Amino acid sequence: MNIIEVKNITKDYSNHRALDDVSLNIPKGSIFGLLGPNGAGKTSLIRIINQITGPDSGQVFFDGQPLGQQHISKIGYLPEERGLYKKMKVGEQLLYLAQLKGLSQKEAMEKLKIWFVKFDIKTWWDKSVSDLSKGMQQKVQFVSTVLHEPELIILDEPFSGFDPINANLIRDEILELKQKGSTIIFSTHRMETVEELCDNIALIHRAKKVLDGPKSLIKEQFKTNTFYIEYRGSLNGLEQKYQLENTKQSENDFLRTNIHLPAGITSNELLSDLLPQVEIRAFGENIPTMSDIFMRAVNEIPEA
């Protein structure tokens, strides 16, 4: 079941195409990473999902229905360019933002109390936003994004500007929200976050979707059939059958080498070839990191 289905969306701005026939599905209950270099079109797509702008062609479905006014209160959005009214008090501001998302004043008040206790920020209620540090303001922004318990939470570069402690706090909250059944879209170019949190990803580059799917499948797809081995001894004689790459000294006179397997040869066969020759300390498959995948996918696309 997909909470969001994007179908053939194209969006043009006066001098460039922001999105070019982009289609993707965001499964319910997942953490979805929307990746891409700066200016790829991520924010344009997010704004379309938030109904801030409309697509030139194509359609977006929310829970199977065409996206409409009634979905606004089901989405929580933390934009990359985010801020608060500087001179407004924290409590009033959160009440206002919650009411704009359709909560009644009473509901908003009750929910806010829970969050203020949870984040231990009770003393902030009557503070003016301009008296808070940047990190504190971001906590307030996060609360405003999730307060109305949206089914879909869209976070655009959520960790930029957070110190590690607050970043952890927010990360835990995100995981908890996922547990409760919310779907989360991350837009980011920080691959560590993606590696750690995302179940599914889509990569957008130069307005086009380059790849998408579950993270594990994509990693499988990007595997190069390369294994690493740490060993003592010599690999002489193996270079005819295998492609040996990047041999270097590891600690305690162990060597480390990457071995690329030709098609049709399994890792077991490699092991049986290795066993008589060297003393093996470690052996494993080189799984590409998200960062590798990102770089490869982006570099494979020629400049337009």
Add this chain to the structure above:
Amino acid sequence: MRNIFLVIKREYMVRVKKKSFLIMTILAPVLFVGGYALVIWMAISSVDSKTVQVVDESGLFTNEFKDSESIKFSYLKSSIDSAKSHFTGSEANALVYIPKNVITSPKSVRIYAPKNVSMELKSEIEDVIEKQIENIKLSEAGITHKILEDSRVNVHSETISLSAEGEKTSSSSAATIIGGICAFLIYMSVFIYGTQVMRGVTEEKTSRIVEVIISSVKPYQLMMGKIIGVALVGLTQFLLWIFLTISLTTVASSVLSNKMPKDSKQMQQEMQKIQKGMPASQMATSGVDNPVAEVLGAVNSLNIPLIVSCFLFYYLGGYLFYSALFGAVGAAVDNDADTQQFMLPITLPIIFSFVFAQFVLRDPDGNLAFWTSMIPFTSPIIMMVRIPFGVPAWQIALSMVFLVLGFIGTIWVASRIYRVGILMYGKKVTYKELAKWIFYKV
């Protein structure tokens, strides 16, 4: 609808709670009434009388200098030289020397004083001397005082507006004053509250909250909410000003009236004195000569309900027309400092209408008046200037229709610029781009 109401509420509450709002609301009437009270108080309490010594060698001015509230005259019999030498030791503020040959050479009159004498004192002394010399010369020529008095004519005309309903006393001075005040109020509030809308928009942009807001509210709703919210702030301030001014005036006048009775008694006595000395023909007109009474009388002749309702309409219409444009400027730029380049085309018509208003006051039915009161850029101010003078109903109706179309137009244009502008950062925008934004599909 709920959202636009929430936006209005926020815009209103944030501004009304501001300290500057409170200060402005209280300070303006206090300064206004205080200023007036001070002037009146000074006028009443300036019994700080001066003494003036007179050395009259000609002997023509004995008892011609009358003591008044502020000046006491004393005649010295001594020669001018001894008077001068004693002057520094005396308490007198000035010494007037009238030589023997004053009639033939009036310029030889001298006023001696330790400091410069006030214009008021100087002209009063000169007045008395001039009148006396004039009288002497006239009687030498055989013209008596009686003939002179009879020859003075005071022409006073009353303007009477002729219309189907019959004759009605009107007053062009009352119309001028009312029209001028209305125009000025509209001019001020368009500026003050228009800029507030603009500031509000740039504030949302620079603080980067706008994207969060428009993920819940349509940009159009946000803009209209702001415009309406600020309008209500203006209205609140306006009503508070009126209320405070009236109550302060009441308090101030009751305080001042403790000082008043003495003065008003004196005034009455003086009035009686003057009237006794006056021929009957002039006495009849003296009452009407008082311009204040005339204006107050004439105000009743003006169509007050029409003026008030038109004022409200043009006040609101002018504000909507311009504040939308101000809002668009706020959306087009990144911060307050950049607003200047787009402000000019908006402020110019407002300033021009205020300048035109001066000409229209002189010729309320001319071509300039007609056209400027039709064009929505100037009509809110100009039409309000004209209305107290009487404007044909079809012209008012036409001008209103144009203004409504005008503000619908500016709001439409502004909202097109606004929805693009609020998400545009770090770009110096040109007029050409603004024009493009209007036709963007968003």
